[in-house]
Amino acid sequence: MGLSIFDLGEDIFVNHILPKLEREDVNRLLLLNHPHLNALLSSNLASKYLYLISFNDKPIERTHTNWINLYKAREQAKFYDWGSNNGLRLGYSISSAPEANTHRRFFKKEVVKPTYLRCFHKSPIRQISSNGFSFQILLANGDLYVTGSSWNNHSSSPPGPRDSEDHFPSNIINRNLHIKFNSFVNRRSFSDFPRVIPVPGVFGLGGFRRPNIRFDHQLGAAQPSDAPHFPTLEHEIVTKKELENLEDDEIFVVSDDEDNSTVEPRFINKMKIPRNRLNSHIKFVQVSGGHFHFIALDNENNIWSWDIDNIDNQHIGIKLNFIDENGVNILDNNNPDTKKNYIKSIKAGWNLSACYIANIGLAIWNKREGLKTDKWDINTSVKTNFMIIPNTLNIIDYAFGEGFLIYINSKGKLYRLNLEWPSDGEFINENVAYELTPFNDIIKSKKSKYVRVFGNFLRFGAITDSDNVYLSDKLRMSLDSLMDYNSKSSYNEFRFYYDDYDDYDSDDDDDDKNNENDEDKSFKNSSNSLIRKFVDIIPELQKKGCHSIASGDHHNLALFDNGDLVSWGKELESCGCLGLGSHLEIKKKAEDIIRAKNKNKIATAPDQTQIKDSELNRYFELETRSIVVKRPMKIDLEEGYRVLAITSSGWHSGALIAKIGS
Incomplete structure (x- = not known):
C-alpha cells in the first residue's frame, strides 16, 4: 500500500507539498480535521511558509520568531488608521470615530489615535x-x-x-x-x-x-x-x-x-478590471501607492495602474504592457524567450512606478499611452514608457523618493540613482548610480550589510542585518554633498558617532554596549562627528528589532518585532498623523520620558520635578498650527494588542493591529 499525505513527515510536507498548494488548498485540508495533518499545518515551519505566501509584509526573521502565533495573529489583524480625513x-x-480618538484644534476635528x-x-x-x-x-x-x-x-x-x-x-x-x-x-x-x-x-x-x-x-x-x-x-x-x-x-x-x-x-x-467567465480567476496579489497614483499586480503577471483623474474611470485599472524597442513584450508568458521573466515585486514611487523582474532587473516608468480603443476587455493593455536600470539584476531591496531611486546591491551596499526627465516624459538615462559612502562606511567592517530600504518623498532609511537603522534625505545624499563628504573623510579616519543627544539614557547605553557587534565597537569611540551631517542615527531605533519604516510628507513611523509602534516628525495643522493623541497628550508623553530619564536626580531631589522648557523642547514643540515631535514616541495600544504592518503617506497613517498570543 502506498503512502498517503497523512503519513508524511514534517520536512517532506513543508518542503515538497506546501509549495505546490495555494492558500485555498490549505484551508480545504484544514476542513478534513485530521489530527496528523492539523499538526503538520500548525508547526512553526508550516506557519512560516503560510505566512509568506498569504501576506506581503515580510518580517525580518530572527532566531526567536514564533511563526505559529505570528500567522494566527496576522490572519485576524484589523485595519486601523488616523490623521487627516x-x-x-x-x-x-x-463623527463616526470614537470621541476619545479625536481632537478639535483651530475649529477642525481630526482623528489623532489609531481607529478601527x-x-x-x-x-x-x-x-x-x-x-x-x-x-x-x-x-x-x-x-x-x-x-x-x-x-x-x-x-x-x-x-x-x-x-x-x-x-x-x-x-x-x-x-x-x-x-x-x-x-x-x-x-x-x-x-x-x-x-x-x-x-x-x-x-x-x-x-x-x-x-x-x-x-x-x-x-x-x-x-x-x-x-x-x-x-x-x-x-x-x-x-x-x-x-x-x-x-x-x-x-x-x-x-x-x-x-x-x-x-x-x-x-x-x-477597484475594477474587465471580467468575464474566462478570467474570473484573476485576482490581485500586490499593491503599492505613490503620490497621485497606485499600481497592483495580479496572479497572472500583469500590472494594473490607477494614475489619472478621470471621473469616468476612477475605479477602473488600466492594464500595462512592456514592449521594448524591438517590439517584444518582455513579460509575454507565451514567448519561450520571456516566459521566465516574472514580476517579483512592484513599487509606486512619488512620481513614477517600478517593478522588479526576474532575469531582467528593475524596470521603471513615468508615463504610459492613453487607452484608445472602443473594445475594452481583459486583453486590452497600453504601452509604458519604461527603462531598465543597469546593474539591478540581483538587488536585495529598493525604494523611491521624489526623482531618485535607492537600492541595496547584492553585496548589501546602498546606492542612489537620480531619475530625471523633461516635460515630454523621456528619461534622461545618462545618469549612473553612485554609492552612498556615508551609509556604506558604517558597515565597511564587513560585519554587517543592509537588508531593507524605505523611502517616500524626500526621505529614506535603511536597516542592517545587525539591527541598526540609518536615515537621511535627498539633499544630504546628493552627488554634490557626497563629493564634499568624500573630500573630508577617509575610512581610516572615519568613526561611527552613535548619536548627538547629550542626555542619551545611560541605562540604554549600557544595554547597547552589551549588544554591540564589531561594527559598533570599531566606530563608536571617536569624536569625529562628520557622519552626523549626512546620516541620522536615532538611539530609540537601534538594537530594538526595528523591521519597518513608513513615512508621510513630514512624519515617520517605525515598527518593531515586538509589535510596538513609534512615531515622530511634524503634524501640519495638527492633523493627527502621528497617532499620539492631542498636543496636551503628546506633551505629557514627553514629560513622562524626561522624568523617567531623570529618575535618579528626582529621587534625590524631589522638589526638582519641574521640567525645564529646554528639556521639553528636545522632544516636543508646539508651533502656531503644527506639532513637532523630535524623538520617537510610542503609540499607545490596548493591552495585548500589537501592530503587525504599517503604511503612511501624505498626512495620514495606517496599521494592521491584532491580539497576540503568549
Whole structure:
C-alpha cells in the first residue's frame, strides 16, 4: 500500500507539498480535521511558509520568531488608521470615530489615535498601502479596495498618460456614473460628512436616492470582540432594506448589530478590471501607492495602474504592457524567450512606478499611452514608457523618493540613482548610480550589510542585518554633498558617532554596549562627528528589532518585532498623523520620558520635578498650527494588542493591529 499525505513527515510536507498548494488548498485540508495533518499545518515551519505566501509584509526573521502565533495573529489583524480625513480618506466620517480618538484644534476635528475601520470581515487582509490621498487595502481573496472620495485629489501627474487621454467605451462609463457622487463630496472639501448623507443609488431620471438617516447611540458602541474597545460617538445608520439595491462597490457597509438589520456607511470603493467567465480567476496579489497614483499586480503577471483623474474611470485599472524597442513584450508568458521573466515585486514611487523582474532587473516608468480603443476587455493593455536600470539584476531591496531611486546591491551596499526627465516624459538615462559612502562606511567592517530600504518623498532609511537603522534625505545624499563628504573623510579616519543627544539614557547605553557587534565597537569611540551631517542615527531605533519604516510628507513611523509602534516628525495643522493623541497628550508623553530619564536626580531631589522648557523642547514643540515631535514616541495600544504592518503617506497613517498570543 502506498503512502498517503497523512503519513508524511514534517520536512517532506513543508518542503515538497506546501509549495505546490495555494492558500485555498490549505484551508480545504484544514476542513478534513485530521489530527496528523492539523499538526503538520500548525508547526512553526508550516506557519512560516503560510505566512509568506498569504501576506506581503515580510518580517525580518530572527532566531526567536514564533511563526505559529505570528500567522494566527496576522490572519485576524484589523485595519486601523488616523490623521487627516480630507476627502474622507480614512474611510469613515469624523463623527463616526470614537470621541476619545479625536481632537478639535483651530475649529477642525481630526482623528489623532489609531481607529478601527470596521470592514473587510470576509477575508484576511493581505497587504495595506497608501498614496497621498487614500489607503489601499488588498484582501487575501484578491479584492482591492481604496478609501476616500478621490484617491488622487482630482490631480493628474506622472506616471499617467501625457500625450493622450484615456477613452473608455460608453458602456463602461455608464456603469460608473455613481463615481460622480464621490467627486461631489470631495469638491465640497468636507473632512467631516453632513449629518444627512446622500447615498449613491442607481442613477436615472430621478437622480440619486436620499435615504432617511437615524441615530442609535447604543448601536454605534458595538465593536467586534477581537478589536480593542474604545468609547464611540453616535453613528449614521441606515437600514439594509434602504441599501439593498446598491452595488457592493458603490458604498461599503458593515453591520453593527447581531440581527444584521442595520448598517453603517463606509467610504470605500472596490477597484475594477474587465471580467468575464474566462478570467474570473484573476485576482490581485500586490499593491503599492505613490503620490497621485497606485499600481497592483495580479496572479497572472500583469500590472494594473490607477494614475489619472478621470471621473469616468476612477475605479477602473488600466492594464500595462512592456514592449521594448524591438517590439517584444518582455513579460509575454507565451514567448519561450520571456516566459521566465516574472514580476517579483512592484513599487509606486512619488512620481513614477517600478517593478522588479526576474532575469531582467528593475524596470521603471513615468508615463504610459492613453487607452484608445472602443473594445475594452481583459486583453486590452497600453504601452509604458519604461527603462531598465543597469546593474539591478540581483538587488536585495529598493525604494523611491521624489526623482531618485535607492537600492541595496547584492553585496548589501546602498546606492542612489537620480531619475530625471523633461516635460515630454523621456528619461534622461545618462545618469549612473553612485554609492552612498556615508551609509556604506558604517558597515565597511564587513560585519554587517543592509537588508531593507524605505523611502517616500524626500526621505529614506535603511536597516542592517545587525539591527541598526540609518536615515537621511535627498539633499544630504546628493552627488554634490557626497563629493564634499568624500573630500573630508577617509575610512581610516572615519568613526561611527552613535548619536548627538547629550542626555542619551545611560541605562540604554549600557544595554547597547552589551549588544554591540564589531561594527559598533570599531566606530563608536571617536569624536569625529562628520557622519552626523549626512546620516541620522536615532538611539530609540537601534538594537530594538526595528523591521519597518513608513513615512508621510513630514512624519515617520517605525515598527518593531515586538509589535510596538513609534512615531515622530511634524503634524501640519495638527492633523493627527502621528497617532499620539492631542498636543496636551503628546506633551505629557514627553514629560513622562524626561522624568523617567531623570529618575535618579528626582529621587534625590524631589522638589526638582519641574521640567525645564529646554528639556521639553528636545522632544516636543508646539508651533502656531503644527506639532513637532523630535524623538520617537510610542503609540499607545490596548493591552495585548500589537501592530503587525504599517503604511503612511501624505498626512495620514495606517496599521494592521491584532491580539497576540503568549
